[in-house]
Amino acid sequence: MSPTAEEIVRVAAHWIDRGIRLDTRTLAAELGISRTTLFRRVGNREDLLGDTLWYMGDRTLKAAQRDWQTKHGSAVRDPDGQLRCLEVMRRYRADIAGNHGFRQFLNDEPAVAIRVLTDPQGRVQPRVMTAHVELLRRDVEDGGFVPVVSLENLSYAIVRLGEAFLYSDVLASRAPDLAAASTLLGALVEGRVTAPEPTVGL
Template sequence: MSPTADEIIRAAAHWIDRGIRMDTRTFAHELGISRSTLFRRVGNREELLGDALFYLADRTMATAVRMWERAEGAAVRNAEGELRCLAVMREYRSAIAGNRGFRRFLDDEPTVAIRVLTDPRGRVQPRVMAAHVELLRRDVDDGGFVPAVSLESLCYAIVRLGEAFLYSDVLASRAPDLTAASTLLAALVEGRVPTAPL
């Protein structure tokens, strides 16, 4: 049976996760479909990469949320006082930075990767921002904090700052510094600099 669009996206995410370059001819052949069928179902190569990368990001975020829930239950802050959304975002960035397939994609195709990941009209960044809005909204609703600006504005700043640190090796020839990112994001969200780096 011919794969659905969702099945194609999951298969593409699996290729990225394994560090395999997305060659659409080979990929379509492995799925048992033509390239034209592939394009009809999921769009061009960059659109497919965007959907697959968001699929990986969404799974990574869900895993980070489950880790918090296993350790802290429904608490909005942990024993150290760290806000749930900040801990989840820290774990999310760490998991993405440590994903060898994702890093290989960034290393092998930096221009394509940055375009796909950061295009404000693309298939990754708008959905990542929406996921961050929902993550922070839970903490607002549960009484964790009151943001100084709208959640949409705050999450725009969070995602863009996170990208600047997560992709800093490609964007600015600097090694990613996730500790600095966590400290700055905590200051942005809470309106104060943590007493010690997270």
């Protein structure tokens, strides 16, 4: 049976996860279809990359949510006071940064990767924005925090700032600093920054 668009995306995600360059000719051959059929079902290579990267990101985000549920149930904050949405977002960024296949794709094709990942009209960023709005909305509805701007604007700021840190090695030749990203995003959401305790000399 000829593969569906969803099945093509899953195979493509497996390729990226293993660090294999996504070549549409080779992928079509592996799937037993022509490139024309491949393009008809999933679009061109960048369209396929967009759907594939979102598929991987969505699975990562859902895994972070399941992990919170396992550890803390329906609580909006953990025992240390960390807000659920912020911890889920932190875990999401950490797992993406730690995916070796994704990092290889980013290193091998930086211009393509950034274009696909950050295009506001593309197949990744709008979905990421929507997913972040829903994370924020759930915590607002459960009494976790009171936003000072619309959830859409807050999500936009979170996603764009997160991208700036997550892809900083490509965007600005800086090593990604996910701890700094989490601190700044916490300030955006909760309106405050928790500074480390000062060290008292003896």
